[in-house]
Amino acid sequence: MKRLPWVIKYRPKRVDEVINQDKAKQILIPWIETWAKGKKPSKRAALLYGPPGVGKTSLIEAIAKEYGFELLELNASDYRRDTDIRRIVGSAATKKPLFGKGILILLDEIDGIAPKEDAGGLKALLEIIGYTENPIVMTANDPWKDQLRPLRDVVLLVEFRQLSTTHILKLLERICNTEKLYCEKEALKYIAERSMGDVRAAINDLEAIAEGYRKVTLSLAKALVKGRDKSIDLWRTLNSIYYAKYAWQAKKAVTNSEEDYETLLAWLNDNTHKKYKDPEDLYRAYEALARASLFLNRAKFQGHWSLLSYVFDLMGPGVAFARVKGGISRERYSYPEKIKMMAQLRQVREVREGLASKIADRVQASRAVVKNEVLPYLYVIFRNSRDPATPARIALGYRLTREEVKLLAGPRADEVLKAAERIRRARGVDVEVKEEKPKGLDAFLSKRSGRRTRRRT
Ligand SMILES: Nc1ncnc2c1ncn2[C@@H]1O[C@H](COP(=O)(O)OP(=O)(O)OP(=O)(O)O)[C@@H](O)[C@H]1O
Ligand SMILES: [Mg+2]
Numbered sequence: 001m002k003r004l005p006w007v008i009k010y011r012p013k014r015v016d017e018v019i020n021q022d023k024a025k026q027i028l029i030p031w032i033e034t035w036a037k038g039k040k041p042s043k044r045a046a047l048l049y050g051p052p053g054v055g056k057t058s059l060i061e062a063i064a065k066e067y068g069f070e071l072l073e074l075n076a077s078d079y080r081r082d083t084d085i086r087r088i089v090g091s092a093a094t095k096k097p098l099f100g101k102g103i104l105i106l107l108d109e110i111d112g113i114a115p116k117e118d119a120g121g122l123k124a125l126l127e128i129i130g131y132t133e134n135p136i137v138m139t140a141n142d143p144w145k146d147q148l149r150p151l152r153d154v155v156l157l158v159e160f161r162q163l164s165t166t167h168i169l170k171l172l173e174r175i176c177n178t179e180k181l182y183c184e185k186e187a188l189k190y191i192a193e194r195s196m197g198d199v200r201a202a203i204n205d206l207e208a209i210a211e212g213y214r215k216v217t218l219s220l221a222k223a224l225v226k227g228r229d230k231s232i233d234l235w236r237t238l239n240s241i242y243y244a245k246y247a248w249q250a251k252k253a254v255t256n257s258e259e260d261y262e263t264l265l266a267w268l269n270d271n272t273h274k275k276y277k278d279p280e281d282l283y284r285a286y287e288a289l290a291r292a293s294l295f296l297n298r299a300k301f302q303g304h305w306s307l308l309s310y311v312f313d314l315m316g317p318g319v320a321f322a323r324v325k326g327g328i329s330r331e332r333y334s335y336p337e338k339i340k341m342m343a344q345l346r347q348v349r350e351v352r353e354g355l356a357s358k359i360a361d362r363v364q365a366s367r368a369v370v371k372n373e374v375l376p377y378l379y380v381i382f383r384n385s386r387d388p389a390t391p392a393r394i395a396l397g398y399r400l401t402r403e404e405v406k407l408l409a410g411p412r413a414d415e416v417l418k419a420a421e422r423i424r425r426a427r428g429v430d431v432e433v434k435e436e437k438p439k440g441l442d443a444f445l446s447k448r449s450g451r452r453t454r455r456r457t
Contacts, residue, residue: 006207007200010175011058015066018059020167024048027158028063035135036067036101043156045129045136047110049143050160051236053200056139060106069104069135070097076112082120089125093132103134111140111148122147129154142235144332162197162236165189171199172206182215190221196236196256234259238267238333241320242275250316261296261311265289266336268319274334278326288318348407355404362398375408382408382416392419 012018015025028048034041048056064071072092078084089105097103113122129136143152169192176183188206195202205225209216212224240253257264272285292314299307352375356367359374382391382405395405395416405420406413 005204006175007203010171010203012055012062013065015059015062018055018062019171020163021055021059021160024059024158024160027156028059031156032063032067032069032104032135036069038101040133041156043154044132045138045154046156046158047143047148047151048137048139048158048160049141051162051197051239052141053195053198053202054160054162055199056160057106057108060104060137060139064104064106068100069102070100071104071106073106073108076107076109081118082124085121085124085128089136090128093128093134093136095134105132105134105136107136107138109140110138110151111142111145113147119147122151126150126154142332144330146332162240163199164197165192168192168195168197168199168202172202175203175206176216179210181210184217187216187218187221190218191216191225193256194225234264234267235333237264238271241268241316242323242328244317244320247317247321250320251312252316254312254316261308261315263336263339265293265296265315266338267333268315269338270336271333272319274331275328276323276326277329278323281323281326284322284324285319288314288322292318351403351407355400355407358400358404359398378408383410383412388412388415388419389423391416392423395420396423 015029018025028046031041031043031046048060050056061071061073063069074088078088089107092103092105095103107125138151138155140148143157169188172188172192173183173185175181176188183206187209191202191205191209195205205221206216209220209224213220234257237253237257237259241250244250244253254261254264259267268289272289273282276282276285292311295307295310295314298304299311352371353367356370356375360367360370363370363374365374378391378394381394385391391405391409391412394400395408400408402417405416409416
C-alpha cells in the first residue's frame, strides 16, 4: 500500500475533528445549513482567511462530506483566466448535483490572483457570486490585498486563527501514539512551539524526523526543525499583536517572532497608526512603543539585558491593550520607512567608504585619517566655495564619480557637475567626472599617452 503523507493521513474527516476553530464553525455551519435546506443565504459566497495550515481547506472538505454536498475543488491555477472561471465555476454555479444537496464550490487560495493580469477573472467571479445557485467558498491567507476589496464586500468573512501550542501538542501526541513512535514530550513541545500555530508545518516536521530516525527526541527536533518563512512570520506576529485577546498572546507573538526586535519595532511604528483610529488609543500605543525603543537601546548599548522583558511587554501587550475605545482598521500592513531609509543610508556609507579609500591611495594616508581630516574639508569646499569651479577641479583631479560628487556637494551637486563639464570641454582632454568607478592611475596614464601620439599624427 502506498504510504500517505501524514498531513493527509491525519486530515480531519469530520467537522468536530477540526480543532480549535469554533468561531469559524459558528459562522460557517448555519450558513451551510441554510443552503442544505434548499434556501439561499443573503451572502452566497464565503471567504475563509487566516494563516497557512490552520484547517481552512480541511474544514470545508469535512463540511461537504457531513452535509452531503458534492465538492468541486479548484486551485488558483485552475481559475486564473476569466474564460476558465466562466466555463468551470460559472457552469457549476447553476448545476444541479447528481447526488446530494448541491455542489459546494471551493476556490482555494484566491489571493494568488494577480491584481492586474487576472482582473478579468475577479470580475467574472463577482458576476457568478451574484447569480450562483450553489454555495461558493474561497480561501486566502491575506484577504486585505487591494485586489480582493470588491470581493470582500459581497462575501461572508470567516476568520481562522492560528492554533495554540497546546492544541497542536495534543494532535502530535495522538499521531505519535497511533504510529507507535517513540516521542519525547519535550520534542513535541518544541515542534509545536516552532510551528507558530501552523498544524501542517508541525505534522510535516514530526514526520520528517520520524522517517529519518524512527524516534523523535528533543535534540533531533532542535537540529532539524528550521525557521519559518519570514513574511508570513511577520504577518502573523503583527496580527497576533493587534488582535490579541490576552496579554500573553501579544507577548508570545513578540518573543516567538523570527524577526529581530528592532525590525519588529519599525513595523509596529509604521503600522499602528493605520490600524488604530482613536487618538487616545494611538497616544497610548506610541507611548508604549517609545518606551520599548528606549529600553531596547539601553539593553543593547549598556548591556542591561534584563530590560528586554519590558521591551516584550511594551511591544506586545503595550500596543495590543493601548486600544481601549476605538476599533481596528483592516488596512494592509506596509513596509516601514525606517528600513527603507536604512537601506539608502547603507548606500551613502558605501559611497563614502569608496571615496575615502580613493583619496587615501592618492595622499598616502590611512582611510581613517582621510575620513576624519580630509573629507570634512572637502565637504566645506564642495558646499561653500563661492566659485563652483574650485570643487569641480578637485573632482576632475581626483577623478571622482558622480555619486561621490553628489555626496560631497549635496544640494550643489548639479552646479559642481556642470562646472566640471565646462572645464573638461575647455581643456579638450579626457578628464571627466565618470559614471562608473575609474580604472586607476595606470589606465589613466596609458590612455593619455595614447591620445597624445594620435594628436601628433
Ligand atoms: N484545525 C485543525 N485541526 C486538525 N488538523 C488540522 C487543523 N488545521 C490543520 N490541520 C492539519 O494540517 C493540514 C493542513 O490543513 P489545511 O489544508 O486545512 O490548512 P489551510 O488552512 O487550508 O492552509 P493553507 O492556507 O496553506 O491552504 C491538514 O491536513 C491537517 O492534517
Ligand atoms: Mg488550504
